[in-house]
Amino acid sequence: MNESKAPPKNIVLIGFMGCGKSTVGRELHQKLGYPLVDMDQVIEQRAGKPITAIFAQNGEGAFREMETKLLEELNAPNPLRRIISTGGGVVGSAGNRALLRRLGYVVWLDAPMAVILDRTARNRERPLLDTEDPVARIHALMEVRRPLYQEVSHLKVDTAGLDSGELATGILESARYFFAQQV
Numbered sequence: 001m002n003e004s005k006a007p008p009k010n011i012v013l014i015g016f017m018g019c020g021k022s023t024v025g026r027e028l029h030q031k032l033g034y035p036l037v038d039m040d041q042v043i044e045q046r047a048g049k050p051i052t053a054i055f056a057q058n059g060e061g062a063f064r065e066m067e068t069k070l071l072e073e074l075n076a077p078n079p080l081r082r083i084i085s086t087g088g089g090v091v092g093s094a095g096n097r098a099l100l101r102r103l104g105y106v107v108w109l110d111a112p113m114a115v116i117l118d119r120t121a122r123n124r125e126r127p128l129l130d131t132e133d134p135v136a137r138i139h140a141l142m143e144v145r146r147p148l149y150q151e152v153s154h155l156k157v158d159t160a161g162l163d164s165g166e167l168a169t170g171i172l173e174s175a176r177y178f179f180a181q182q183v
């Protein structure tokens, strides 16, 4: 079979800020040896500045354009299997959601609200939460995004009580099963 026509076999991690996408992504990368694409990091490298500065100087719209462009590039035919960890707002547009589904196996990492609040309170590198009432903002964003994560994912993983190694092992098993079913 022509490799480039085969369905892509990337593992794509989606989910809200603070749900462990980057950590689990690194763990999967170590276990599998597939290259890791951390979309936020790539965008920061390309822009030559942190995400907070992109938002402050260029606006959220510019960040979202960079995010979509990167998703399009990742969708270019490529026989490489990759681990792709995304930013929490990547599911915001229907176009992005279609691109995510085409990339491979989409895993939604979810966490209880208390965990998200705790983790996001510990760093200030998230411009969307740099508001007077970050807790209200998190609740509002979650309400909008939950159905979108649900819609786009093949698998939902509740991360509570599991460490990143355990999460990666479980994801790996189900990804293997998923890809084995694909022709």
Ligand code: S3P
Residues within 6 Å of the ligand: 015, 016, 017, 018, 021, 040, 051, 086, 087, 088, 089, 090, 125, 126, 127, 128
């Ligand atoms: C965002 C989440 C961030 C980053 C940007 C916007 C969001 O990524 O992409 O600050 O809209 O939820 P993490 O989910 O890795 O924090």
